[in-house]
Amino acid sequence: MVSGLAPEQRRAAIARGDFSHLADSEVMLELKAGNMDAFDVLLAKYRKPMVHFMFRMVHNQAVAEELAQEVFLRVYRSRETYRAEARFSTWLYRIATNLGVNYARDTRYERTAATVYLDEVDAETGMTPDVADTTPSAEVGLLREERMEAIRRHVMALPERQRNAVLMHKYQGMDYQQIGEVLKLSESATKSLLFRAYQTLREKLKEFV
Amino acid sequence: MTKEGMSEGENMKELTRTINCKTCGKHFADLLLDESFAAQVREAGRQQTGPDAEAGAAAEPIHGAAAMQVAAHLAGCATCREELEQLQATYALLDSWTAPEPSAFFDSRLHVRLREVRAEEPERLWSRVRSFFLYSTRQRLRPVLAGALAVAVIAGGGGTFAGLYGHQDAMAIKTSPTVNDLKILDNNAQALQQMDELLDSGNDNSAPPVS
Numbered sequence: 001m002v003s004g005l006a007p008e009q010r011r012a013a014i015a016r017g018d019f020s021h022l023a024d025s026e027v028m029l030e031l032k033a034g035n036m037d038a039f040d041v042l043l044a045k046y047r048k049p050m051v052h053f054m055f056r057m058v059h060n061q062a063v064a065e066e067l068a069q070e071v072f073l074r075v076y077r078s079r080e081t082y083r084a085e086a087r088f089s090t091w092l093y094r095i096a097t098n099l100g101v102n103y104a105r106d107t108r109y110e111r112t113a114a115t116v117y118l119d120e121v122d123a124e125t126g127m128t129p130d131v132a133d134t135t136p137s138a139e140v141g142l143l144r145e146e147r148m149e150a151i152r153r154h155v156m157a158l159p160e161r162q163r164n165a166v167l168m169h170k171y172q173g174m175d176y177q178q179i180g181e182v183l184k185l186s187e188s189a190t191k192s193l194l195f196r197a198y199q200t201l202r203e204k205l206k207e208f209v
Numbered sequence: 210m211t212k213e214g215m216s217e218g219e220n221m222k223e224l225t226r227t228i229n230c231k232t233c234g235k236h237f238a239d240l241l242l243d244e245s246f247a248a249q250v251r252e253a254g255r256q257q258t259g260p261d262a263e264a265g266a267a268a269e270p271i272h273g274a275a276a277m278q279v280a281a282h283l284a285g286c287a288t289c290r291e292e293l294e295q296l297q298a299t300y301a302l303l304d305s306w307t308a309p310e311p312s313a314f315f316d317s318r319l320h321v322r323l324r325e326v327r328a329e330e331p332e333r334l335w336s337r338v339r340s341f342f343l344y345s346t347r348q349r350l351r352p353v354l355a356g357a358l359a360v361a362v363i364a365g366g367g368g369t370f371a372g373l374y375g376h377q378d379a380m381a382i383k384t385s386p387t388v389n390d391l392k393i394l395d396n397n398a399q400a401l402q403q404m405d406e407l408l409d410s411g412n413d414n415s416a417p418p419v420s
């Protein structure tokens with residue numbers, strides 16, 4: 001598991017609060033054993049990724065932070081059921097994805113739940129608003145805002161699983177193998193899910209490319 | 210499916226010219242998502258179209274046949290090239306959607322919520338006390354805190370630290386004396402934990418508990 005550390009050295013490092021030699025899953029097992037320092041280690045590592053992930057899901061910083069906090073609280077509450085065979089980050093993103101998706105559904109931010117498993121359905125048929133047909137603005141900042149808003153709108157208009165896959169792949173730097181683990185899809189299914197999403201985005205974001 | 214009379218490695222150049230746009234398009238997912246395949250195609254493209262194209266084609270192919278075929282098709286097909294470039298440009302464009310940094314209060318708010326969660330788990334008192342003494346990294350404070358715990362236990366007063374941490378007053382007391390004592394112990398364990406965090410807050414700049 002941990003390279004080059006004997007068990008007693010490991011215990012000594014943990015007692016010093018030095019978790020640098022531990023894999024995330026082992027830090028999680030420390031938390032499971034009651035070591036609260038492990039919580040802060042995981043928090044330090046995943047605070048920013050979780051806030052960013054949630055921000056892109058809900059587009060509101062206060063809500064994103066509350067949801068990200070809820071992710072960490074669920075990690076704590078579920079520590080007893082954590083099994084080290086799953087990669088910690090996979091488990092974390094599964095929690096985060098569920099939370100974000102449920103929030104979106106509850107607030108009706110979202111397409112109807114009926115489309116959840118129908119990724120094949122043309123994204124056009126959703127509630128995708130048209131890109132505002134504005135004349136080119138001289139204001140660089142305004143253009144930037146507009147571009148960002150268009151990206152956000154079109155990513156969010158993707159079917160749920162495509163959207164989650166893009167958020168993890170593009171913005172969380174995860175490979176499709178791990179995304180497949182989070183979404184419980186095969187590697188090839190994840191790859192084609194992502195590709196369909198990027199094809200749609202190419203079509204929708206043409207004017208900005 | 211293989212053309213008759215074409216043995217392995219024979220006339221690679223001809224083979225690489227044989228895929229159509231549809232087949233080429235099937236590799237776009239890999240070109241976009243699989244960096245090692247994309248690199249193979251780029252390298253194959255250099256070999257096929259570069260100054261030593263003839264030598265490259267004659268030499269033993271170092272890349273998979275698919276990469277060779279895609280590279281050759283892309284070199285000769287502006288439509289596919291353009292489509293691929295658009296996909297790659299869109300992929301790069303997505304970078305401009307940025308997200309704000311976590312606010313300065315993120316950790317302190319989370320720790321307040323975490324304490325609430327932990328307060329709801331009184332049955333875990335002993336494992337918590339145990340882990341506190343087992344894992345506390347503030348070695349030199351241990352004797353002091355151990356003493357403090359002993360005093361708190363002997364005094365049996367839930368109010369020992371309650372003045373410091375107002376939110377514990379919210380703990381309802383309408384249970385049997387035994388359960389109550391357990392709760393008091395639990396509160397004291399929590400208070401120690403919080404004191405620990407307070408003492409430590411100079412190093413990790415986390416805000417003191419808010420209630």
Ligand SMILES: [Zn+2]
Binds near residue numbers: 229230282286287
């Ligand atoms: Zn073509």
